[in-house]
Amino acid sequence: MEIQENKSTLTVVPKNNDKIKKIWKTALILALITGAEFIMAFTMPRGILLYSLFMALTIWKAKYIMMEFMHLGDEVKPLIYSILVPIAFLFWLIIVLLKEGSEIFSLRWY
Amino acid sequence: MSAHSTAIGVSSKRGVWGGGNEPLKASYGKLMMWFFLLSDIFTFAAFLITYLSIRVSYPAYAGPAKEFVGSNEYWPIPELVFDAIPFVHGVHAPLVFVGLMTFILIASSVTMVLAVEAGHRNDRNDVVKWMLWTLVGGITFLSCQAWEWNHFIHGSEMGATLNYINGLGQNVTETVFGANLLVNEYGPASFANLFFFITGFHGFHVTIGVVLLFMVFYQAAVGVYDRRGHYEMVEKVGLYWHFVDLVWVFVFTLFYLI
Numbered sequence: 001m002e003i004q005e006n007k008s009t010l011t012v013v014p015k016n017n018d019k020i021k022k023i024w025k026t027a028l029i030l031a032l033i034t035g036a037e038f039i040m041a042f043t044m045p046r047g048i049l050l051y052s053l054f055m056a057l058t059i060w061k062a063k064y065i066m067m068e069f070m071h072l073g074d075e076v077k078p079l080i081y082s083i084l085v086p087i088a089f090l091f092w093l094i095i096v097l098l099k100e101g102s103e104i105f106s107l108r109w110y
Numbered sequence: 111m112s113a114h115s116t117a118i119g120v121s122s123k124r125g126v127w128g129g130g131n132e133p134l135k136a137s138y139g140k141l142m143m144w145f146f147l148l149s150d151i152f153t154f155a156a157f158l159i160t161y162l163s164i165r166v167s168y169p170a171y172a173g174p175a176k177e178f179v180g181s182n183e184y185w186p187i188p189e190l191v192f193d194a195i196p197f198v199h200g201v202h203a204p205l206v207f208v209g210l211m212t213f214i215l216i217a218s219s220v221t222m223v224l225a226v227e228a229g230h231r232n233d234r235n236d237v238v239k240w241m242l243w244t245l246v247g248g249i250t251f252l253s254c255q256a257w258e259w260n261h262f263i264h265g266s267e268m269g270a271t272l273n274y275i276n277g278l279g280q281n282v283t284e285t286v287f288g289a290n291l292l293v294n295e296y297g298p299a300s301f302a303n304l305f306f307f308i309t310g311f312h313g314f315h316v317t318i319g320v321v322l323l324f325m326v327f328y329q330a331a332v333g334v335y336d337r338r339g340h341y342e343m344v345e346k347v348g349l350y351w352h353f354v355d356l357v358w359v360f361v362f363t364l365f366y367l368i
Contacts, residue, residue: 010336019227027220031213034362038209041189041367045172051168051368058363069223069352079134079141083148084294090155097159100164109169 028067033061143346147353150315154357158364165223165368180270186297188366194237196257208366211254214357218247219355222323226348229341234330237344244351248320255313260283262305264288270295308365312357319354322347 037057044050067073072080145181168185169180172225177191187206193206221243227261228236265288273283286295326347335341 010339013235015231015233020224021219022135022221023227027206030216032214034209034216037367038205041205046187054363059360061359065219065352065356065359069219069355076135078279079136079144082134083144086148087151090152090159092245093155093159094162097163098166099236102164104167105169106194108167 022068026064030061030064033057114191122309137342139346140349143349150353150357151234152222153326154311154360157304157311158360161304161308161364164304168298180272180294181255182272182274182293182298184297186301188368191262191296192258192366194261196227205366207254207258208362211251211361213260213354214247214251214254215358218251219246219352220353221247222348229335229344232336232341234336236335237330237335237341241323241330241344245320245323245327248323248351252316252320255309255316259306259309265295274299285299305365308361310363312354314355315354315357319347319351320348 037054039071040050040053044053113208127275136144169183170185171184175187175190176309178187180186180191192208193202193204194207194236195201199353206255221240225237225240225244242303265286267286269287271283271285272293272295274283274286276282286293288295289298289305291303291306296302326344329335330341330344336341
């Protein structure tokens with residue numbers, strides 16, 4: 001039996017530099033946001049403002065990762081919504097458990 | 111996008127009711143990966159929201175940062191807990207190491223997306239090259255994680271004097287070094303427990319990711335995908351790998367920044 005030649009049978013499509021540029025641009029944005037978060041952690045006073053900014057920046061990063069890196073933005077709309085809409089339930093959980101946590105705080109420490 | 115990457119296995123002979131159509135214009139594998147990731151989003155969200163909930167149930171450390179000592183009475187300041195770097199002893203380098211880990215994981219996500227892009231072009235050499243870089247990034251991240259855990263478990267030289275209930279149910283006051291599931295020198299017991307469970311569960315995902323990355327790297331290198339006629343596997347494992355990065359972004363913010 002002849003050994004199968006380990007050579008590509010598919011035609012290689014030449015590089016699309018615009019696409020690759022976009023990937024590196026997204027990477028740069030992610031790195032810059034992380035850098036900004038890092039600086040803010042040491043320069044700003046701890047408090048609700050800083051924490052809200054951290055959360056906003058984190059969700060902003062998550063958007064880039066999901067839409068650009070995971071190509072969710074390129075899928076059809078029903079697929080985008082079937083992934084994003086269920087996440088909305090989490091907002092309810094966040095509100096309820098934050099409330100619960102602060103109730104425990106008052107019971108325990110006051 | 112999905113037109114040229116998923117036109118596989120779907121024979122024109124199969125009718126609409128025989129599996130010949132693609133719901134949501136995505137292949138079966140990609141669709142199922144997305145729905146698996148959605149369920150995983152809920153798992154991680156449950157962990158992280160629990161962290162938030164337990165965190166707000168403890169008072170935050172209020173004094174000046176310079177005088178910080180660990181205690182189970184209040185939640186620690188993360189940058190004073192995670193302030194060590196490998197090979198250099200006794201240097202106060204807050205969040206430097208974990209920042210580096212974040213950059214390593216983001217970088218491996220970038221090389222992964224470049225591998226996916228090369229897969230779309232059927233370019234085997236580029237796929238192999240970028241998969242190898244992604245693999246290196248993943249293994250480096252795991253090694254950093256191992257060091258981080260080791261340091262967290264062994265703790266500082268001073269330790270912290272705590273009053274707590276030990277495993278025998280006795281109320282004791284003693285100097286505690288490092289961390290275990292019962293007591294730790296940094297903060298309340300739940301602080302270490304949440305650290306172990308959340309970063310551990312994430313590390314477990316990264317470990318599985320590295321195994322999958324190696325599989326894709328190997329199969330691409332020996333030409334399995336060429337013979338199969340498409341590089342969709344790179345895309346599916348890529349989705350998983352980006353998800354691991356996505357989770358880390360949230361872990362980083364909640365655990366180390368807030």
